[in-house]
Amino acid sequence: MSSEVGDASDDPALGPPAEMLENREELTPMVQQYVEECERYDDALVLFQVGDFYKAFCDAAETVAAHCEVTMITREDSSGEYRAAGIPVDNAASYLEKLLDADYRVAIAEQVEDPEDVSGVADRRVTRVLTPGTLTEDELLAADDNTFVACLARDGDAFGLAVLDVSTGDFLATGTESRATVADELGRFAPAEAIVGADAPRDVFPERTAVTAFDEAAFERTNASERVRDYFGAPDLAGPAEVRACGALLAYAEYTRGGFDPDEDGERLDYLTHLTRYDPREYMLLDPVAIDSLELFERRSVHGADGDALVDVLDETVTALGSRKLKDWLRRPLVEEERIEARLDAVEELRDDLRTRQQIREHLRQVYDLERLISRVARERANARDLRSLKQTLDAVPELDALLEDAGAGQLSEVREELDALPEVRDLVGSAIREDPPVEITEGEVIRPSFDDELAELRATERENKAWIDNLEERERERTGIDNLEVGHTSVHGYYIEVTNGKLDEVPDDYVRRQTLKNSERFYTPELKEREDDIIRAEQRANDLEHDIFREVRSDVADEAARVQALADTLATLDVLVGLAEVAATHDYTRPRFDREGIHVEGGRHPVVERTEERFVPNPTSLTPEEFFAVVTGPNMSGKSTYMRQVALLTVMAQVGSFVPAADADLELVDRVFTRVGASDDIAGGRSTFMVEMAELAEILEEATDDSLVVLDEVGRGTSTADGEAIAQAMAEFLHDEVGAWTLFATHHHDLTALADDLDGVANYHFAATQVEEEVEFEHAIEPGPAGASYGIEVAKAAGVPDDVVERSRALVAESEATDVETDAETDVGSTPDAGPATASADRVAADGETDPVAADVAARLRDLDVARMTPVEALTTLDELAREVDRTE
Numbered sequence: 001m002s003s004e005v006g007d008a009s010d011d012p013a014l015g016p017p018a019e020m021l022e023n024r025e026e027l028t029p030m031v032q033q034y035v036e037e038c039e040r041y042d043d044a045l046v047l048f049q050v051g052d053f054y055k056a057f058c059d060a061a062e063t064v065a066a067h068c069e070v071t072m073i074t075r076e077d078s079s080g081e082y083r084a085a086g087i088p089v090d091n092a093a094s095y096l097e098k099l100l101d102a103d104y105r106v107a108i109a110e111q112v113e114d115p116e117d118v119s120g121v122a123d124r125r126v127t128r129v130l131t132p133g134t135l136t137e138d139e140l141l142a143a144d145d146n147t148f149v150a151c152l153a154r155d156g157d158a159f160g161l162a163v164l165d166v167s168t169g170d171f172l173a174t175g176t177e178s179r180a181t182v183a184d185e186l187g188r189f190a191p192a193e194a195i196v197g198a199d200a201p202r203d204v205f206p207e208r209t210a211v212t213a214f215d216e217a218a219f220e221r222t223n224a225s226e227r228v229r230d231y232f233g234a235p236d237l238a239g240p241a242e243v244r245a246c247g248a249l250l251a252y253a254e255y256t257r258g259g260f261d262p263d264e265d266g267e268r269l270d271y272l273t274h275l276t277r278y279d280p281r282e283y284m285l286l287d288p289v290a291i292d293s294l295e296l297f298e299r300r301s302v303h304g305a306d307g308d309a310l311v312d313v314l315d316e317t318v319t320a321l322g323s324r325k326l327k328d329w330l331r332r333p334l335v336e337e338e339r340i341e342a343r344l345d346a347v348e349e350l351r352d353d354l355r356t357r358q359q360i361r362e363h364l365r366q367v368y369d370l371e372r373l374i375s376r377v378a379r380e381r382a383n384a385r386d387l388r389s390l391k392q393t394l395d396a397v398p399e400l401d402a403l404l405e406d407a408g409a410g411q412l413s414e415v416r417e418e419l420d421a422l423p424e425v426r427d428l429v430g431s432a433i434r435e436d437p438p439v440e441i442t443e444g445e446v447i448r449p450s451f452d453d454e455l456a457e458l459r460a461t462e463r464e465n466k467a468w469i470d471n472l473e474e475r476e477r478e479r480t481g482i483d484n485l486e487v488g489h490t491s492v493h494g495y496y497i498e499v500t501n502g503k504l505d506e507v508p509d510d511y512v513r514r515q516t517l518k519n520s521e522r523f524y525t526p527e528l529k530e531r532e533d534d535i536i537r538a539e540q541r542a543n544d545l546e547h548d549i550f551r552e553v554r555s556d557v558a559d560e561a562a563r564v565q566a567l568a569d570t571l572a573t574l575d576v577l578v579g580l581a582e583v584a585a586t587h588d589y590t591r592p593r594f595d596r597e598g599i600h601v602e603g604g605r606h607p608v609v610e611r612t613e614e615r616f617v618p619n620p621t622s623l624t625p626e627e628f629f630a631v632v633t634g635p636n637m638s639g640k641s642t643y644m645r646q647v648a649l650l651t652v653m654a655q656v657g658s659f660v661p662a663a664d665a666d667l668e669l670v671d672r673v674f675t676r677v678g679a680s681d682d683i684a685g686g687r688s689t690f691m692v693e694m695a696e697l698a699e700i701l702e703e704a705t706d707d708s709l710v711v712l713d714e715v716g717r718g719t720s721t722a723d724g725e726a727i728a729q730a731m732a733e734f735l736h737d738e739v740g741a742w743t744l745f746a747t748h749h750h751d752l753t754a755l756a757d758d759l760d761g762v763a764n765y766h767f768a769a770t771q772v773e774e775e776v777e778f779e780h781a782i783e784p785g786p787a788g789a790s791y792g793i794e795v796a797k798a799a800g801v802p803d804d805v806v807e808r809s810r811a812l813v814a815e816s817e818a819t820d821v822e823t824d825a826e827t828d829v830g831s832t833p834d835a836g837p838a839t840a841s842a843d844r845v846a847a848d849g850e851t852d853p854v855a856a857d858v859a860a861r862l863r864d865l866d867v868a869r870m871t872p873v874e875a876l877t878t879l880d881e882l883a884r885e886v887d888r889t890e
């Protein structure tokens with residue numbers, strides 16, 4: 001039977017090997033098992049445990065050998081010869097990663113019986129299927145970030161979206177009728193993997209997400225709702241689409257735990273105890289382009305060297321739990337003032353109290369990654385050390401509780417109320433598990449003997465007999481008079497009494513020969529043998545008993561999974577609040593206000609750039625209901641982009657509940673931040689950059705509201721100057737007239753500064769630069785009013801463009817400015833927005849037969865060059881083109 005997971009594949013490494021199927025009747029029982037598992041998991045590469053190795057056979061062996069760089073061997077049995085390759089069980093992670101990187105799902109068929117306990121072949125069963133989005137192996141996961149698997153389902157017009165981190169048990173669901181919202185929500189979570197129902201769209205997923213189909217039965221309404229009910233009772237879901245998504249995702253999660261048939265129950269994931277349903281409107285919308293261009297989580301590579309993103313400068317958390325929670329807050333900034341103020345109150349209180357802050361952080365350092373820990377406990381994969389780590393974490397809770405005793409901020413009191421020290425669990429683990437247990441849980445030294453009477457008795461027997469043996473040497477020397485007689489132990493032969501050859505005559509009658517060596521003989525006595533047997537029996541029984549007790553304790557702890565998860569969540573929240581307070585204190589941030597009178601910032605700083613610039617220049621921002629649209633001009637490298645992002649980042653940070661880098665900040669609560677940066681920065685595969693930019697702009701125009709913050713940085717650069725300018729102007733007008741969003745609009749098109757004359761609500765700002773002799777110095781300070789001349793040529797000079805070329809450029813600009821003066825008189829671009837976009841600059845050149853059209857064109861192109869961002873090759877090619885153009889006319 002096929003699991004129908006994934007898309008049909010012709011890969012011969014998947015499914016049962018043809019050569020094994022050919023003589024199916026002859027196969028040995030073990031190979032038979034392998035073939036069956038390959039049939040069940042025919043979309044995954046099956047790795048089959050044989051002793052200490054996970055093996056693959058036939059074509060799959062070739063695949064494993066190639067990707068994992070292991071040797072292939074030939075395995076022979078009664079039914080034939082097969083190619084085989086294996087990876088070590090104990091050290092599998094790095095090999096598995098290679099197979100996942102090669103886009104394989106990997107089904108691990110483990111020995112589920114101990115070969116020593118069964119007469120025939122030990123049974124093997126697929127116990128987990130590794131897929132990119134459902135990993136739980138710590139070695140394969142980043143500790144400080146979630147790895148999500150998503151599920152998109154459709155029911156009529158509604159979309160249901162469910163998102164799960166299998167390693168932590170975080171389960172979120174939402175629903176909408178808007179495709180764009182689906183895409184935005186997926187962008188927030190950037191799932192590693194997703195499954196979709198039959199009629200759900202696939203083009204809404206981020207590029208990095210591996211999207212596959214999953215058995216339709218799992219999406220079916222009744223199936224899905226039964227499964228959801230089984231896990232979460234009657235969760236608050238908004239409609240059948242959400243139920244379908246959640247149910248199918250649960251089925252998929254079970255499938256990755258060895259439940260091969262979505263109609264049947266797989267292994268139930270007991271640690272999935274809570275489902276959080278949210279409405280996208282409860283959060284500031286941040287689409288993938290905004291997340292990317294604001295560099296919230298990752299630095300864009302166009303900036304060259306790797307550097308910090310916003311999350312890096314804000315992350316002063318001390319636990320993995322806190323680090324993941326901070327990312328979640330950043331992914332979903334709030335819009336509700338009350339919730340934001342509650343976080344800010346807590347951050348303020350902690351910022352002002354250095355001592356408490358330090359002490360809380362000190363105790364939080366003892367906190368382990370409880371979410372992943374408890375999921376290992378529930379999956380029966382936790383060892384004794386994990387339980388001790390849990391105990392250590394629980395030990396810190398009462399201390400944290402005490403530190404929060406006098407907390408004034410509501411959110412801190414709430415944290416305190418929710419801190420559950422789970423005393424029973426702590427006592428259970430404390431009394432049952434030894435302090436420094438080994439990794440192995442089957443070989444003893446795990447359980448305190450005092451925890452169980454029988455265990456205590458067995459360990460006592462072991463101890464007494466060992467003590468008897470310890471004294472044996474002395475007693476036997478005395479009894480036999482052989483003064484160099486020695487008592488020893490080997491793992492193969494057990495205990496012995498060793499007598500050198502010279503003294504063999506003195507050996508008493510009750511010594512039985514055990515082993516002959518070159519210079520000596522080894523003996524045992526019936527009593528020694530008996531004692532030894534007692535030790536072995538007691539030890540074996542005690543180790544087995546410890547294993548049983550351990551599993552019981554682990555299962556008792558697993559029963560409290562929901563409470564442990566709630567504690568994890570509370571500790572994570574505390575860690576984030578303390579972390580934000582730490583950043584606020586260390587970097588001189590201020591508490592933002594939301595007086596609703598516009599966006600007023602004094603001395604605002606870019607949170608990331610200020611950390612790397614030796615002398616960062618703070619800048620103000622002022623947008624009011626009367627002047628809500630700022631056109632920002634200024635030469636290249638003057639600081640426009642930094643400034644625009646800074647305003648957006650302050651808003652995002654404030655709505656996350658963080659203080660902001662400014663002397664004073666009175667901000668608007670925005671429903672959404674849109675940011676688009678000029679096309680030259682964006683290298684999107686497939687579509688032309690200009691097309692991408694236009695599609696993004698279209699989305700802004702459609703979706704922005706008067707509560708949105710729109711940050712547009714040099715839009716319309718990917719096309720001809722005339723078109724670009726016309727598009728930029730039309731966009732600006734639309735945003736101003738129809739949308740009324742808070743807007744920052746940086747442009748190279750100097751003519752757009754005229755918008756301020758024509759439209760109420762538009763103000764000009766510029767970044768000044770001073771020219772010192774022939775060099776340009778940037779002050780990075782924003783000033784009211786439009787920018788003066790373009791300093792592109794000076795920047796080119798500073799960047800090392802040869803003097804001849806610089807001089808020639810100056811001459812061309814001078815000529816073109818003369819032309820502009822003449823033509824501007826005839827064509828008033830600023831005041832005639834309806835004039836056809838393409839005609840504006842064409843007219844300018846054609847209007848005067850006397851001017852040199854080539855010079856004007858070259859000058860215009862030079863002015864538009866973004867020299868600072870050009871590669872040397874681009875610069876040379878452009879210069880070459882310009883030189884040729886000039887040559888042609890001379």
Ligand SMILES: Nc1ncnc2c1ncn2[C@@H]1O[C@H](COP(=O)(O)OP(=O)(O)OP(=O)(O)O)[C@@H](O)[C@H]1O
Nearest residue numbers: 613615616617635636637638639640641642780868
């Ligand atoms: N306020 C500031 N204080 C100090 N340095 C700054 C400031 N703003 C920007 N810079 C630095 O100036 C350089 C140019 O900044 P930015 O990229 O923002 O300029 P720009 O005007 O947008 O340039 P372009 O038009 O070429 O994109 C950056 O290296 C940045 O670190």
